[in-house]
Amino acid sequence: MPSESIVVTKIHPATSVRRQRLTFARPRLRALISFVALLALWQAGSTSAAWSGHGWPIISLVPAPSVVLTAWAALLTNPGYWQSWGLSFTRVALGFFAAVLVGVPFGLLLIINRTWRSIAFPVFELLRPIPPLAWVPASIIFWPTQELSIDFVIFLGAFYTIVLNTLGGGDEIDQRLIQAARSMGGSRWNIFRRLILPSVLPSIGTGMQVGIGITWEVVVAAEMISGGGSGGDSASGGGLGFFLWSSYIGGSYPDIIVGMISIVIAGYLSSAAMRFLVARATPWARGH
């Protein structure tokens, strides 16, 4: 190490590059180390009954990573498992896009029309504190199919967040921009389309990113409660939430962990897709 630091002081440009690499690499290295440590601890804890004579509390009841991996490998060739992925993704997509389709215009209308705002916003605020999952029983009663009732609950999960964020973006519109556009002869429609809409777009994007995260929380719980919907005929094929629940009912603990990890991956993929979309839609915001 000392010899390295001498080099560092001698060659300046190289130093900064090297330092930069180090500062970039270190957090990642630390993340990797803690991840490996977690796996090691998990493996040690799960198998503690075998190697230390007595099982550690809680963790010794959790299937070891190696066991989970084996179970997962078996599931990869199980079409039911992939059907669950497909079903959950379809539900999230349907509910989420319905929320965008309804929530964004609803929010925009709240921004541009004070009359509409005074009519609709109090009702919105009244219904908003009801957790989406509290809608499950009512939803099952008033929607004709179970599938629709799940979609509806997911819709609610994203809807409130998208509306609130859209509205929040509206409050931040710079009035001078509106004045400038009016001076230059912008019509109401022109100002809406070329000023208000793009001005609110980043907030809509934030709402969508937060919203898609909530949809995954909701879909899992909704699938557990409602019994998997149309795919509920097979234990593994009723959606990831249902898969998780039926793994518990069927007593296959490794599958529970596989289900949990699958949901993490699914949630991450959706969030990443959303981040990508938002960045593409708001190119002026890069680097801010």
Next chain:
Amino acid sequence: MSILAPSRGALRIDNAVKYYGEGSARTLAVDHCTLDIRPGEICMIVGPSGCGKTTLLNAVAGFHGLDDGSIHLDNKMLCGPGQPQAAVGPDRIVVFQNGALFPWMTNLDNIAFGPVAQKRLRRAEARDKAAQLMRDAGLAGHEFAYPGEISSGLRRRVEIVRALMNDPTVLLLDEPYRALDALTKSVMHEALLETYYRTGITIFFITHDLEEAIFLGHRVVIMTARPCKPKKIIEVDIPHPRDYTILTSKRFRELLAEADAGVHDEALKSFALGEREG
């Protein structure tokens, strides 16, 4: 219609009165302010913070009305008896203190906005003209950048070009260079003068900066602390075209001292009133 027409851009403000607030909180912001700006004049308005200069500018732009008095542009009444608030229009374009470029449009599209919105030009034509104006103003190469990607000095220049694209009769500048550092500011001043020499447009320019006022203006109007009305008008008898060398001239220093004496009392009054910087 040539934008060099010398007969264009006479802005007359007669006995303008503007109150703010309601009931007991009602305060007089502009008090019987009369100002006659000649066609093609650069008229610098100087006054302490919160004195109501911007109120006056907003009334000319049509962002709010007057409680009394009138404003005429080239003998056409903008506001006055029977019409308390002027209609906004592309003949009076404001360049704001912190800039009001649209962040989501490229510089070129910002500049092309006006004529397209007014349906005077098709988008492609407007873009061609905008590119031409950017080249004229030395802004070539920044066409497809977003305003957030260029320096604040360049942003101000883009905004002035955007204003000129509307072929306005008068430019209303509300402390456009306030946030810039001194060096950038002097570059901006020369760029603005250069634009002025090309277009001969009337400029109504609000500032705190006395050097800026004297360097650019034909006249410097010193306003009283609230309520706002002209206290003193200084004719800047340094001939145009000007460049930075006049900054060290004797006459410039004399005028600066004269303006400073006029402003100082008002600044003290404004300070005593506890006005927020606006």
